[in-house]
Amino acid sequence: MVETRVVITFQTTTHAIAWERACKEEGLPGRLIPMPVEISAHCGLAWLAAPDTVDILLERARELDLSYDRVVELK
Amino acid sequence: MIYLDQAATSFPKPPQVGQAVVSALQTVGNSGRGGHELSLSASRLIFEARLEAARFFGSSDPSRIAFTANATESLNQALFGLLEPGDHVITTAQEHNSVLRPLFLLERRGVELTILPVDSRGVVDLEAIRRELRPNTRAVVAAHGSNLTGSLLDLGFLLGFCREHGLIVIIDAAQTAGWYPYNLAEQPIDILCFTGHKALYGPQGVGGIYVRPGLKLRPLKVGGSGVQTFSQEHPQEMPEALEAGTLNTPGIAGLLAGLHYVQAQxxxxxxxxxxxxxxxxxxxxxxxxxxxxxxxxxxxxxxxxxxxxxxxxxxxxxxxxxxxxxxxxxxxxxxxxxxxxxxxxxxxxxxxxxxxxxxxxxxxxxxxxxxxxxxxxxxxxxxx
Structure with a gap:
């Protein structure tokens, strides 16, 4: 069985760190990783989230006015 | 020794400022240059300083604070990033060369410049601004406090006038950041330029610029950003838009300690x-x-x-x-x-x-x- 990973990308490092900080404060699991090459060869950071937390993550992001770029499912 | 040159740079610095600089040198890497722990630690530290600076100046959005080397760089960023030939800008005769020299250079490039006079005490005649408005007046740039006489501008009048006439306000807070309680949520200041090493008690070589949401500046410099490597253009999102190249992370750590110190006092x-x-x-x-x-x-x-x-x-x-x-x-x-x-x-x-x-x-x-x-x-x- 192939494990599914969900990655959230950001336009800036500042957005990524703001996201990490908010997730820690909210107790939402996940961690920052280098941008996976499957998404982009650009530099930058991405948030590696557990698939079952994505909906709540995005809901909280809207409530907290957190910026992100894309949500990508990787298999 | 008696040190009475605090307007040049504050001395002595609180011990925690030096400790924060040394700690950063020993514990963090380069922000935005990797996903490893040292790089992330640098990014977290810089974000913390951004957040603290934003709070200190009364802004709820840390992404509107970009770090620079000093107030001079911030002012250059503001003026060269905003004004174009044909624009009219108003300043005052009490300004420091960090405002005047960029303006004189811009004037040679086609920007129209008006300088409000000062009286015999060196106090700016702000009322004169009423006579100087032109259809192409775009901005007013002024030091909130004079580095020479210590006189303060009537900020309330200036901000009210500029709001009434739709002018962009750039405040040089080199002498006043860390002394005056700015509240950017309430005060319509479009751009605030500050240095870290005077009344904020940080180290030399670090300052910042606040740019209000919705206002876009052409970057003074472009280059490394840690994101969007293959794009030919520098990222346009704040604050990275104005932060090309490696930041002075140890200096920013010291500035953060200085901000904490001033807030505690x-x-x-x-x-x-x-x-x-x-x-x-x-x-x-x-x-x-x-x-x-x-x-x-x-x-x-x-x-x-x-x-x-x-x-x-x-x-x-x-x-x-x-x-x-x-x-x-x-x-x-x-x-x-x-x-x-x-x-x-x-x-x-x-x-x-x-x-x-x-x-x-x-x-x-x-x-x-x-x-x-x-x-x-x-x-x-x-x-x-």
Whole structure:
């Protein structure tokens, strides 16, 4: 069985760190990783989230006015 | 040693500032240059400083604060990033060269420039702005407080006028950040330029610029950003839009410690202590017959600066004689050429005594006594 990973990308490092900080404060699991090459060869950071937390993550992001770029499912 | 050159840079710095710089040198990497722990630690530290600076100035959005090397870089970023040939910009005669020189250069490139005059005390005639509006007036740039006389602009009037007429306001807060309680959520300041090493007690080489949401500046420099590597254009999102290249992370760590220090002290307490020192020193030196003091000492609020000359004695000689007694002051032109012309001190310069809340009345009494001795020895004759 192939494990599914969900990655959230950001336009800036500042957005990524703001996201990490908010997730820690909210107790939402996940961690920052280098941008996976499957998404982009650009530099930058991405948030590696557990698939079952994505909906709540995005809901909280809207409530907290957190910026992100894309949500990508990787298999 | 008695250090009275706080308007040049605050000294001594709180010990925690140096400790924070050293800690950053020993524990963090380069922000945005990797997903490893050292790089992330740098990014977290910088974000924390951004958040703290935003809170300190009353903004809820840390992404609107970009770090720079100093207020001069911030002002250059603001002015070159905003103004275009055909625009009209208004400034004042009390400005530092960090405002004037970019404006004179922009004027040679086709920007129209108006400079509001100052009176004989060096106080800006802000009312004159009413007569200077043009259809193409785009912005007003002004120091909130003079680095030479310590006089403050009537910020409320300026902000109200600019809002009424749709002008962009750029405030040079080099002398006032860490002294005046800005509240960007309430005050319509479009761009605030600050340095970290004066009243914010951080290290030299770090400053910042606040740009209000919705206002876009052309970046002064472009290059490494840690994101969007294969794009030919520098990222446009704040704050990275204005932060090309590796940031001064140890300096930013020191600035963060300075911000914490100032917040712990409280601006109200700092202002009160410094006002007492200023009033005390002014009271002592004005009794010396040879002393001429510049600036408005009737004003309710002013920066902790007393600038003066001894009649017949060059400012540099006075400053040198004080330095020989272990007293640090600044002489010369203070990078404020138009204000010196208005005060009639362009040939003599002036001696600036600037205080922090860490100075003491005993230090100021000793300094005034030394100045009295120098006045008796050299005053009234032509020296230096």
């Amino acid at each position: 409280g601006l109200e307490k700092i202002q009160q202590l410094e006002a007492d020192l200023t009033s005390y020193f002014h009271g002592l030196v004005k009794e010396i017959p040879e002393v001429v003091v510049y600036g408005d000492f009737q004003a309710v609020h002013r920066l902790p600066i007393v600038t003066l000359n001894l009649k017949g004695v060059g400012a540099s000689l006075v400053s040198q004689l004080l330095a020989e007694r272990g007293i640090c002051t600044r002489s010369g032109g203070h990078c404020a050429p138009l204000l010196h012309k208005a005060l009639g001190t362009q040939d003599q310069g002036a001696v600036r005594f600037s205080f922090s809340h860490l100075n003491t009345k005993a230090e100021l009494a000793e300094t005034a006594a030394a100045l009295g001795e120098i006045a008796r020895q050299y005053g009234g004759k032509q020296h230096g």
